[in-house]
Amino acid sequence: MIQLHDVRKTFGRLVAVDGISFTAPDGAITGLVGPNGSGKTTTLRMLTGLARPDRGRILVNGINPADEPIAARSRIGALSDSLGNYPRLTAREHLRYFAELRGVPAADREPRIEHLIGKFDMHAIGDRRAQGFSQGERMKVALARAIVHDPPNVVLDEPANGLDVHSARTLRAVLADFRAGGKCVILSSHSMTEIASLCDQVVVISRGRVAAQGPPGDLLRTTGANNLEEAFVALTT
């Protein structure tokens, strides 16, 4: 479970996040939506301790990432907006590298890598070096390496970017599996269709603040909108 209470973050005079509070429970997918520059990525970076809040408290399974970033990160599988691959390593080598760094036991490592290669349909690129990978292929590798250690919390920043229809469907299935497996999932996305079909609750962020939060149905009722996209526009303008 991930909890945020009154979290604020500034960069000089710019207030990026201004008192955000929400709880992402286990066994549920929490959608984080907001216009560009609304503070989503900064919020996600604070969850992993890569950025430190100026005020407020974050708890990842009871651990404050600002005080114990390494302990918090070990309980999170995070896909950041940086998809960087190593051009001279193959997709399989990427997964092996991150599995080793994540401390996946040697006996479980190769089966886990093969499982992810199969899950994200990476057979064709498994032994190909990442130089020249398409955006979708880079995304698949980044996604697979983020969850290679089977973490209890999964934080994904725009995971469907560049994925083809088949891969996007696979991603949705993977996220549904995570929910069924009791994991806490936070999903940042600009795709309202994806958010509406996947998320148990939605947190709408606008100008660094929580504009609304609740199940998608509640947001529709509150705004009187017909769909989530209209509700989003109503809440963020």
Next chain:
Amino acid sequence: MSQDAWMVVCRKELVDTLRDGRSLVMAFLFAWLGPLLAAVLAFTVPQPGLLPAFLMVVAFTASMPVAIDSMAGERERGSLEPLLLTAVPPGELIAGKWLAVLMLSLAGVVLNLACTFVAVHVTPLGKLPTSSLLWMFAAVVPLCVLASGAQLLVSTFARSHKEANSYLSFLVLAPMLIGILGEFFPVRLQWLTAMVPVLGQQRILSDLAHGNVTYPPWLLAGGVVSLIGGLLALAVNARLLRSEKVVFGR
């Protein structure tokens, strides 16, 4: 978290570097070019004093590509953030990367000394005993530690691959200029001189290249200062990786 994460990082950096053939060829250019030049000149005017300059330069150039790629390159291609998210402490990440940089630097030095060994045996370069080459290796190892630590630190500080390349090219000027100027305008080797990084090594290496015997305490003093410098650079580097400005660029 894996207990040997630094070894995993080091191995990955070495594999990555060894697959970049073109950079590797350029990195090791000075390793054989110096002894070759000295060997060619030996048939007209023997210049054993050139050997220390090239030896010190190669300690810096052999490791430069991996130093740039493993920090500035890592951030530029967007792989630094995912790497930090693996929950490996920054100190371990830096240690692994530094070890890879150091190994490349040492490989360059060994290749240079091997080429020098061949050069002194097939040309009239001078009678440089094998023991002198071993002493030269001992003198230059701490310089490799300092060079790899400093290069990695500069690479972390640089905002891009290009910027790191520019800074590190300037850094190579230190062994290059001191190596050449030190030969033509020699400073007397004493305790203080021996303890100045690069200068101390140049004086000791020059003595050895001219067939003189070195005074081990000076070699040790210079080595300890360089080792401390290298380790200090590592500690600063690990701290830098905790800075948001450094991780996300400025």
